[in-house]
Amino acid sequence: MSDKKDEDKGFIERRRQLLKLGAAGVPMVLTLKASATQPVHSALDCAFVIPEKVTILVDVDGKAWVGDGSIQEKQGEYKTKDVDDFKQNADYVFGEGTVPERYRPDGCSTGGGDDDSGDDDGGHGGWGGDDSGGDDDDSGWHSGSGDDDDSDWRTSSSRRGDDDGGYSGGWRGGHGGGDDDGDDDDGGSGGGGWTDCYKVYVISRNTTITPADYLNGSGSWNLQGENGLYILLAGKYLDTYGNDGGFPGISCLLSILNYLETQ
Amino acid sequence: MTVVIMKDLPEASVFNALSEKRLALKLGPFATRLNIGDELTQRFILDMYQEAQVEIGNELLCDFSMTVRPPNLYRRFFRKQIVPDPGFNFPAVPLPSALSPLALEMGLNLNVALQCFRFAIFHAGVVAKGSEALIISAKSGGGKSTLTAALMEDGFRLLSDEFAILDIQDATLKAYPRPVSLKNQAIDVVKAFAGSENVSATFTDTPKGNIAYRRIRASDVAAAGQPASASIILFPEFVEGAAPQITQIDLADAAMQLIASSPNYQVIGEPAFTALMVMLDGVQAFEIKYGNTEDSLEIVHDLLHREPS
Amino acid sequence: MTAGPNKEDWVWVSNPDHYLCRQVGDTSFVYNRLSGTTHIFNLVSKAMLDYLSAGPKSLRTIVTEFHMFLEVPAEECPRGVARRLFDELDDIGLVQRVGP
Amino acid sequence: MKQEIQEFLAFAVGDLPLPANTETLSGFIAWAQREHIMGQVAAVIDAEPGSKLSDICENAKLRSSYDRRMLTYETDRIKRALLGTGVEPILLKGSAYVAEHLFAGVGRRVSDIDILVEESDLEQVEALLKEAGWQPEATTENEYDQRYYRRWMHELPPLRHAVRRTIIDIHHRLLPRTSRLNPDHLEMIKEARAIEGEALRVLSPTDRFIHSAIHVFGDGAMETPARSFLELYYLYKDLSKAEGQALYARAIEVRSDGPVAAALWVLRQYFGLDIADEGQGLPSLRLRFLIRQLAENRRYRRLAEILLYIRSHYMRMPVRQLARHLWHKAIRRA
Known part of the structure; x- marks a missing residue:
């Protein structure tokens, strides 16, 4: 008064x-909320190195296995035995719907033989199904954040997600190349021999991945290539399991996601 | 080596210094070490920043460093793209190399927006006549840059078309007169009154449509050291064919909008609060609506000659 | 959501050293030195801040007597409203418990 | 390279005056910015007013003042949320350094706040903090994760404040139950002391150093080695002579001699501190290799980072158990 x-x-x-x-x-x-309350630059300044070759196996349902084994490839088909071994020994397994369409095999004509996935998930292979809604956007863990109208220093978001069609041919198979050594006999062995129900991505040793390179200015992910797939899986892992366990790159990715959340 | 105007240097030495990370751009309160390997961007700098002060050397201390580079070998292999790297890996849109100068400008903006804390930064254009400054809020996409560029031809000096840079010691506004970025229709409008020789080539198919830049002016660079005090805050709205209209708005509302547009207000804390409050002393805020550039200039003249209410 | 537990007999105060206040028309910009956040107060919340800055009071006193500070009849400032105003200040860290 | 890094660290803590050679100075500042320690550097060096160096320091000080304010205020809010309950959480890391006005807390960059509470208080603390607006991140809110964290981890799933967006980690141990390193947190809690006039506690100075060493070498905080080293350096400098002498014995007592030996090695190696060998010896050759790669920015820095990263996770959770975790998650999602 x-x-x-x-x-x-x-x-x-x-x-x-x-x-x-x-x-x-x-x-x-x-x-009052100022537009960026925590400019944690250090959070964005991270990259990680893949210390050893990483192989990612993807099936038609968008399930993925990550491990260090090798899988022989021939004309877009993979040796069924290698695939089975790889799945048995995978370090990480991701459920159905994890991997977006664009990374999955085009079709699955050899069918059947691969339904042995029961080895590690009790037969139903159904445990993926979680938030599969996002199958071909980048699986829901970005926040979109929109407003690209004014701020020049935020840059706009016209290039989201899945405009990468042109790339896909490039990464298929890749390694294992040396063994096109004509043992066609394998090819003939029908059911057990080769399968096209998978697609294999290989990230070579010492690859440096900088997740921030796959972000646009409005915080949307634009994941492409095998490194993009790796980030996607790391994000999925983070989303599901949190920042524990040993998936390389998680803490880097987490710091970026935390940063985006403050935007 | 001492500070010189870039156009006084032989082109080749600027090119070399840019590729070798030995050139500091000294504009307004900031020194930025440039590391530009990309030829298109080098040419852009040589042209648009020809009036700017630079220093060449290995030992320069700078506020920021700015790299324009293809992002990594992998992507370089597939499609040549450019990502600005303002001293840290900020997630920015990778741009095709034909748009690399945009990456430069974007990165320089990011530097200020995210790495500067010794000034309070607000997202707005600023021009001044004498020591009287006009803050043009970026809100509502009302043609901030067109109005800024128009006022530049109308006897105002440019402080910045992107940021109001508030000195937290004395509450004055600092100048950082970089090229003015023009979008879409604004490009031809500005060419018409500023002369097309003062506007860069147009970059098409950018994430925001067409973009061109208005070159920096010697007079703005020379005056950059003189601070100005805020006198009017404008919230412009361009509406095709609209009759000119002026509405005075509550200063508190204007202040809220400025704060909300700031990337570092919260970080700086008390000095930013205090400086902003001092800056607002005697300031008036207006929403203005107009349908063409002539009207907008007339409105500004009216406002400047108006008695404080 | 609340800032924390509270009781009728707890005594609270606002410390004017903890904030800066600048009036622009009917609006007050209040900078909280502890949190570093700027808040916008209207005439009523500013009155609560002044009331609490004037000296320590129990929560009971605050909810029953704030209307007198405002110079309005009790029914125009019911206890619930006074309590919510207090909680808003508590939420942003502008009040401290000093007793009992 | 080691020599350069020793010199840089000496500039950074003010042991050496800044170099007159401008090229060295510019290299040092670039290094400090890269290592996110410019705020700490700015706190100890005298820059000529009006110089670019002074601009850079001013900028860094303003930036780090934000982190400090955030920690102080969040600590205040935790206190408020627990008001009247008698629970006195122990502040860890940055929030403790700031609350105790330690030099280790000046200019230091931080992102979240860590507290340690007795397991018996855990439930109440969690409930009250939730009441006060800290909420589980959506990703860990499910029952399985919650159980998992409680059973295996050393902290609750992180809580984020709904309005302020700050993160708090509520620890009830110093490392996960599953960790190979098993510090005796109960013994450390026993020695914790009250902050005067506050319903808050902090670890004893010795345990504070030990915890920092655990965090750096047992918990994977080596992403910014210079920052970690400065922290260890300042915490060590804050020990009295007697505390310094009793440090290693205490480390053995609380089963943390490994990380402490590594920390002391770093302090001798990079800061030339004269620390007597109380039998701590040297950290493993492999660990020394990794630290050198990181600290001296050598050729294998990236590799070292990833190896240390793996190591820290290996320290935290055996692979088999992780697999079981994944398995349960899988079943739950069926």
Whole structure:
């Protein structure tokens, strides 16, 4: 009551009006949010190195196995025995729907033989199904954040997700190349021999991955190539299991995601 | 080596210094070490920044460093793209190399927006006549840059078309007169009054449509050391064919919008609060609506000659 | 959500050294030195801040007597409203418990 | 390279005056910025007013003042949330350094806040903090994760404040139950002391150093080695002579001699501190190799980072158990 304006009738009246709003539940204190409360640059300044070759096996349902084994490839088909061994020994397994369409094999004509996935998941292979809704956006863990209208220093988001069609041919198979050594006999052995129900991606030893390279200015992921797939799986891992366990790159990715959340 | 105007240097030495990370751009309160391997961007700098002060050497201390480079071998192999690297790997849109100068400009903006804390930064254009500054809020996409560029031809000096840079010691506004970025229709509008020789080539198919830049001016660079004090805050709105309209708005509302547009206000804390409050002293805020550039200039003239209400 | 437990007999105060206040028209910009955050107060919340800055009071006193500070009849500032105003200040860290 | 890094660290803590050679100075500043220690550097060096160096220091100080304010305020909010309960959490790491006004806390960059509470208080603390707006991240809110964290981890799933977006880690141990390293947190809690006038506690100075060493060498905080080294350096400098002498014996007592030996090696190696060998000896050749790669930015830095990363996770959780974790997750999602 020290303020001399308090004597002013209009002043008291304006206060009474506000009180009515208060009685109706309207908050009386507003907290200003500046647009970036925590510019944690260090969070974005991270990269990680893949110390040893990493192989990622993807099936038609978007399941993925990650390990260090090798899988022989011939004309877009993979040796069934290698695939089975790889799955048995995989270090990480991701459920159905984890991997977006664009990374999955085109079709599955050899069918059948691979339904041995029961080895590690109790037969139903169904445990993926979780948030598969996002199958071909980048699986839901970005926040979109939109407003690309004004801020030049945020840059806009016109290039989201899946405009990578042109690339896909490039990464198929890749390694294991040396063994096109004509043992066609294998090819003939039908059911057990070769399968096209998978696609294999290989990230070579000492590859440096900088997740921030796959982000656009509005915080959407634009994941491409095998490194993009790796980030996607790391993100999925993080989403599901948190920042524990040994999936390389997680802490780097987490710091970026935390950063984006503050935007 | 001492500070010189870039155009006084032989082209070759600028090119070399840019590729060898030995050139510091000294503009307004910031020194930025440039590391530009990309020829298109080098040419862009040589042209658009020809009036800027630079220093060449290995031992320069700088506020920021800025790299324009293809992002990695992998991507270089598939499609040549450019990512700006303002001293840290900020996630930015990788751009095709034909748009690399945009990456430069974007990166320089990011530097200020995210790495500067010794000034309070607000997202707005600023021009001044004498020591009286006009803050043009970037809100609502109302043609901030067009209006800024138009005022430049109308006897105002440019402080910045992107940031209001508030000195937290004395609450004055600092100049950082970089090229003005023009989008879409604004390009031809500005060419018409500023002369097309002062506007860069147009970059098409950018994430924001067509973009071109208005070259920096010697007069703005020379005056950059002189601070200015805020006098009017404008919230412009361009509406095709609209009759000119001026509405004074509550200063508190204007202040809230400025704070919300700041990338570092919260980080700086008390000095930013205090400086902003001092800056607001005697300032008036207006929403203005207009349908063409002539009207917008007239409105600004009216406002500047208006008696404080 | 609350800032934490509270009781009718707990005594609270606002410390004017903890904040800076600048009035722009009817609006007050309040900078909280502890949190580093700027808040916008209207005439009513500013009155609560002044009321609490004037000296320590129990929560019971605050909810029953704030209307007098506002110079309005009790029914225009019910206890619930006073309590919510207090909680808003508590939430942003502008009040401290000093007793009992 | 080792010599350069020793010199840089000496500039960084103010043991050596800044180099007159401008090229060295510019290299040092670039290094400090890269290592995220510019705030700490700015706190100890005298820059000529009006110089670019002074601009850079000013900028770094303003930036780090934010982290400090955040820690102080979050600590205040935790205290508020627990008001009247009698629970006195132990502040760890940055929040403790700031609350105790230690030099280790000046200019240091931080992102979240860590507290340690007795297991018996855990439930109440968690409930009250949730009441006060800290919420589990959506990703860990499910029952399985919650159980998993409680059973195996040393902390609750991180909580994020709904309005302020800050993160708090509530520890009830110093490392996961599964960790190969098993520090005696109960013994350390026993020695914790109250902060005067506050319902908060901190570890004893000796245990504070030990915990930092555990964090750096047992928990994978080596992404920014210079920052970790400065922290160890300042914490060590804060020990009295007697505390310094009793440090290694205490480390053995709380089963943390490995990380402490590594920390002391770093302090001798990079800061030339004269620390008597109380039998701690040297860390393993492999660990020394990794530390050198990182600290001296050598050729294998990236590799060392990833190896140390793996190592820290290996220290935290045996692979078999991780597999079981994955398995359960899989079943749950069926």
